[in-house]
Amino acid sequence: MNALVNAMRELVTANRILAHEGVLDAYGHITVRHPEDPNKFLMSRSRSPEHVSLADIVTFKLDCTPIDDMGRPLYSERPIHGGIYQARSDVQSVVHNHSYDVIPFSVTKYPLRPLAHVASAIGHEIPVWDIAAKFGDKTNLLVRQMEQGRDLAAKLGQGNVVLMRGHGCAVAGKSLKGAVLTALYLQVNARMVLNAVRMGAKQINYLTKGEIDTWLGDTMRPNFYDRPWEYLTKRAGCDNL
Amino acid sequence: MSDLIKAMREVVIANRILAHEGVLDAYGHVTVRHPDDPGKFLMSRSRSPELVTLSDIITFKLDCTPIDDLGRPMYAERPIHGGIYEARPDVMAVCHNHAYDLIPFGVTKTPLRPIFHVAGCTGAEVPVWDIKTKFGDKTNLLVVNMEQGRDLAKMLGKNTVCLMRGHGCAVAGSSIFETVAASIYTMVNARVLMDAMRLGGEVTYLSPGEVQAQIEVTRGPLAGARAWEYFVRRAGCENL
Numbered sequence: 008m009n010a011l012v013n014a015m016r017e018l019v020t021a022n023r024i025l026a027h028e029g030v031l032d033a034y035g036h037i038t039v040r041h042p043e044d045p046n047k048f049l050m051s052r053s054r055s056p057e058h059v060s061l062a063d064i065v066t067f068k069l070d071c072t073p074i075d076d077m078g079r080p081l082y083s084e085r086p087i088h089g090g091i092y093q094a095r096s097d098v099q100s101v102v103h104n105h106s107y108d109v110i111p112f113s114v115t116k117y118p119l120r121p122l123a124h125v126a127s128a129i130g131h132e133i134p135v136w137d138i139a140a141k142f143g144d145k146t147n148l149l150v151r152q153m154e155q156g157r158d159l160a161a162k163l164g165q166g167n168v169v170l171m172r173g174h175g176c177a178v179a180g181k182s183l184k185g186a187v188l189t190a191l192y193l194q195v196n197a198r199m200v201l202n203a204v205r206m207g208a209k210q211i212n213y214l215t216k217g218e219i220d221t222w223l224g225d226t227m228r229p230n231f232y233d234r235p236w237e238y239l240t241k242r243a244g245c246d247n248l
Numbered sequence: 249m250s251d252l253i254k255a256m257r258e259v260v261i262a263n264r265i266l267a268h269e270g271v272l273d274a275y276g277h278v279t280v281r282h283p284d285d286p287g288k289f290l291m292s293r294s295r296s297p298e299l300v301t302l303s304d305i306i307t308f309k310l311d312c313t314p315i316d317d318l319g320r321p322m323y324a325e326r327p328i329h330g331g332i333y334e335a336r337p338d339v340m341a342v343c344h345n346h347a348y349d350l351i352p353f354g355v356t357k358t359p360l361r362p363i364f365h366v367a368g369c370t371g372a373e374v375p376v377w378d379i380k381t382k383f384g385d386k387t388n389l390l391v392v393n394m395e396q397g398r399d400l401a402k403m404l405g406k407n408t409v410c411l412m413r414g415h416g417c418a419v420a421g422s423s424i425f426e427t428v429a430a431s432i433y434t435m436v437n438a439r440v441l442m443d444a445m446r447l448g449g450e451v452t453y454l455s456p457g458e459v460q461a462q463i464e465v466t467r468g469p470l471a472g473a474r475a476w477e478y479f480v481r482r483a484g485c486e487n488l
Binding site: 032033034053054055057058080083105107108110111112113114115116117139143144145146147148149172173174175201204205 | 363364365366368436439440443444446447448449450451452453454455457458460461462464465470471473474475477478479481482
């Protein structure tokens with residue numbers, strides 16, 4: 008199988024996994040940088056992630072212009088992805104989601120930090136981007152222009168996660184599997200923090216800086232994500248895709 | 249397919265979607281205005297929404313008198329729907345539900361306001377109607393006559409959602425999709441808002457301008473088509 012078809016197939020699986028795990032619902036998307044041309048990325052046409060199939064994948068330039076859309080409806084928030092790919096040559100995959108467990112942290116000052124090892128890849132500090140800061144308080148909150156996408160990418164900085172106020176988050180991965188696992192455990196970690204707060208915790212014993220860095224180093228090992236990927240693929244019913 | 253059959257099919261699908269998403273349980277209902285006669289609306293016979301089929305759909309006048317009930321049992325709370333259709337010619341579909349996450353907002357002074365973009369379709373203001381204000385503290389809380397339905401519709405005003413104290417809510421949209429989406433996302437917003445409040449400190453709600461802009465997104469073709477396909481397939485209604 009050539010690299011492009013393989014990337015498209017993995018992208019379909021990633022869409023289905025994130026839908027199955029409740030990270031993506033009717034909305035949200037995941038993309039991957041084109042394996043043969045770093046100036047392009049692959050993304051489904053406008054369709055809920057649970058229903059994305061190979062025939063839905065469209066190729067885009069980093070400015071979000073479609074190359075082979077053939078008139079199909081497209082997601083309007085492509086600039087979330089294009090902005091991040093432009094700013095971060097190390098990023099191979101981007102997820103945008105509205106995880107219900109994550110959104111509370113975007114509308115309060117309560118920090119979202121990793122408290123369990125599997126969530127280490129969400130990083131030390133998670134910035135919150137507020138579209139109103141630069142684009143006013145009358146937008147529909149959607150990131151539909153490259154200027155907005157670039158502003159979001161600037162807030163992401165060198166991290167893996169940026170929250171979007173009243174909207175959701177963007178997750179950047181060094182690989183497609185890394186982006187999927189980070190988005191999934193961002194949601195799991197958010198639920199754990201909410202539960203700790205519910206228990207009445209005044210102080211949470213988060214992971215230390217060293218613990219996070221060690222895990223981040225481990226994620227760069229080849230095959231690091233193979234075990235969870237096989238598990239998640241089968242759960243989403245994609246093992247024979 | 250005639251407009252009437254299409255509308256009946258949409259009522260069935262809306263019932264199944266809202267049951268599947270946990271908005272409706274054993275109780276609650278969703279209706280649409282009759283596509284050929286604005287003086288009528290379509291509603292299932294008395295049956296839990298998950299189980300509703302085409303042959304359950306009955307036509308009612310806006311005063312909630314049935315036209316073709318054939319003696320089948322009917323929901324008692326038809327006046328929630330009739331009252332709103334009478335007062336609001338712009339409303340094409342109504343849902344009444346008891347979603348567990350939003351009931352807390354009907355029994356406290358904590359306002360239910362949208363905090364994330366998709367929930368903007370809830371609207372900037374969500375009033376709370378208390379049946380006992382006008383009908384006393386010995387009702388069973390059910391809206392069973394037109395006087396009560398009209399009083400609820402008055403409290404709803406021009407808004408999309410009205411909470412009903414100790415009971416649930418009524419949702420009124422300009423299309424079946426808007427009513428379904430607002431029913432689902434008002435519930436999701438309630439859950440997310442409760443979590444945000446648990447974190448303590450101030451919560452940032454959507455601004456009035458953002459809410460208005462989101463209402464336009466919900467009414468636009470792109471978000472609607474994508475989400476409708478998603479909800480229909482999840483509820484197993486794609487071949488209905």
